[in-house]
Amino acid sequence: MKCSKIQKKLSAYQDRELEPSEQEQVRNHLLSCRGCREQFAEFERVWENLGKLEETHPDPWFYPQIVRKIKEPGEHRLFPNLQWVFRLLPAPVIASVLLIIGILAGSYLGSILGRSDLFPFQSNPVSDSPGVLTSMRFFDPAPPGTLAEGYLRMVSYKGSESR
Amino acid sequence: MARIAKGDDDAFEILVSRHQTSVLNLIYRFIGDRTQAKDLSQEVFVRVWQAAKSSEPKAKFTTWIYKITTNLCLNEIKSASRRRWFLFHRSDEDSEKSIEETFSDGSPTAEDLLLSKERTRQISEALQSLPENQRMALILKRYDGLSYQEIAQIIGCSVSAVESLLVRAKRTLQQKLKNFEK
Numbered sequence: 539m540k541c542s543k544i545q546k547k548l549s550a551y552q553d554r555e556l557e558p559s560e561q562e563q564v565r566n567h568l569l570s571c572r573g574c575r576e577q578f579a580e581f582e583r584v585w586e587n588l589g590k591l592e593e594t595h596p597d598p599w600f601y602p603q604i605v606r607k608i609k610e611p612g613e614h615r616l617f618p619n620l621q622w623v624f625r626l627l628p629a630p631v632i633a634s635v636l637l638i639i640g641i642l643a644g645s646y647l648g649s650i651l652g653r654s655d656l657f658p659f660q661s662n663p664v665s666d667s668p669g670v671l672t673s674m675r676f677f678d679p680a681p682p683g684t685l686a687e688g689y690l691r692m693v694s695y696k697g698s699e700s701r
Numbered sequence: 702m703a704r705i706a707k708g709d710d711d712a713f714e715i716l717v718s719r720h721q722t723s724v725l726n727l728i729y730r731f732i733g734d735r736t737q738a739k740d741l742s743q744e745v746f747v748r749v750w751q752a753a754k755s756s757e758p759k760a761k762f763t764t765w766i767y768k769i770t771t772n773l774c775l776n777e778i779k780s781a782s783r784r785r786w787f788l789f790h791r792s793d794e795d796s797e798k799s800i801e802e803t804f805s806d807g808s809p810t811a812e813d814l815l816l817s818k819e820r821t822r823q824i825s826e827a828l829q830s831l832p833e834n835q836r837m838a839l840i841l842k843r844y845d846g847l848s849y850q851e852i853a854q855i856i857g858c859s860v861s862a863v864e865s866l867l868v869r870a871k872r873t874l875q876q877k878l879k880n881f882e883k
Contacts, residue, residue: 549868553842555849584874588843590817591824594729594738596721601714604746 539563544574552581702762705753713753717746720763723845724770730840731774733829741777745770760854767845767855771837778833827877835870838863 544567550556551564568575680686704712724745729738748769760768828836834856841847841855849863856863 546868549871550849550864553849553867555864580875581871584871584878585843587820587824587878588828588839588874590820591730591828592821593722593726594735596725596739596742600721600725600739600743601717604717604743604750605710607743607747608750 539567541567541571541574544568544571545577548574548578548581552578552585702753705750713746713750716749720766721746724766726844727767727770727840728774730825730828730844731836732777733825737777741773742770745773748773761851764847764851764854767841767847767851771855774837775833824878827874830877831870831873834858835866835873838866839870839874842867 544564547556547560547564551561554561556564568578678687680690705716721742725738725742728741728745729735732738732741745766749766752769828839831839837856838852841852842849847855849860849867852863853860856866858866
């Protein structure tokens with residue numbers, strides 16, 4: 539058998555997947571052909587190196603976590619009832635639809651909130667009620683109800699009277 | 702499987718303990734990330750539990766569970782292609798931690814451990830660089846010792862296609878790991 543044919547069979551030979559007669563033919567060829575033997579040695583080296591890859595082991599919580607996932611399906615997922623939608627549509631489509639819905643909803647709500655007839659108090663944004671005034675002016679230099687505020691009112695009253 | 706179909710928890714636990722390591726390692730070697738491999742392998746067993754109630758596997762059980770695992774891995778790779786960088790990033794973090802631990806430990810074999818870690822990383826990277834079907838065929842052959850016939854059933858192709866996948870995978874790895882021993 540020619541080297542080109544043998545080299546095509548080297549991988550299957552290594553994996554012991556050839557017919558016994560072919561396996562024997564390749565083995566005999568390798569004994570006499572240095573080039574094919576080197577190629578086979580390369581495959582063996584690859585196989586050996588792959589064996590150096592470490593193995594990982596399941597932790598003790600592996601099984602209990604499976605049981606939890608079975609008993610509480612969809613618990614770890616966002617919107618479990620809508621999973622079929624996410625599976626059906628690719629993520630960019632869903633993102634685009636949500637963005638359009640967001641823009642439309644935002645502009646609609648914005649137009650509603652902008653209407654002054656819905657919220658009459660908006661004509662005077664600062665309420666006159668004492669509670670609101672107190673809370674709004676709590677951080678003023680002279681908050682309402684304090685001695686400083688009383689003094690300032692007194693001074694401004696005198697000032698306006700003198701005019 | 703018949704016992705599991707009837708809701709026998711003990712039978713399911715035995716099945717999980719028998720196959721958990723092979724399923725976990727198949728996914729870990731295919732994906733290259735431990736945390737994700739753990740999540741996906743748990744998902745495999747959830748699917749086995751669900752499938753046991755509705756259908757009896759026609760193929761050999763090992764082939765059937767590997768087929769579920771392979772499909773899950775391929776779906777995950779497709780949907781996670783955007784965040785693929787994260788996998789390598791994470792494994793790099795792992796190896797960095799180990800390097801630090803190795804040095805702080807002061808053990809006389811620190812250099813050997815470091816070298817071994819680096820070799821493992823190189824092999825893992827070479828494996829991850831293979832196309833999905835080649836990688837899966839190679840893992841199933843090298844680590845699980847499956848026949849070409851079984852691999853063909855799992856991947857869903859012909860036996861000759863498996864042979865061809867393995868030849869290409871081995872040649873690619875041969876090139877990538879050429880300077881490995883030096």
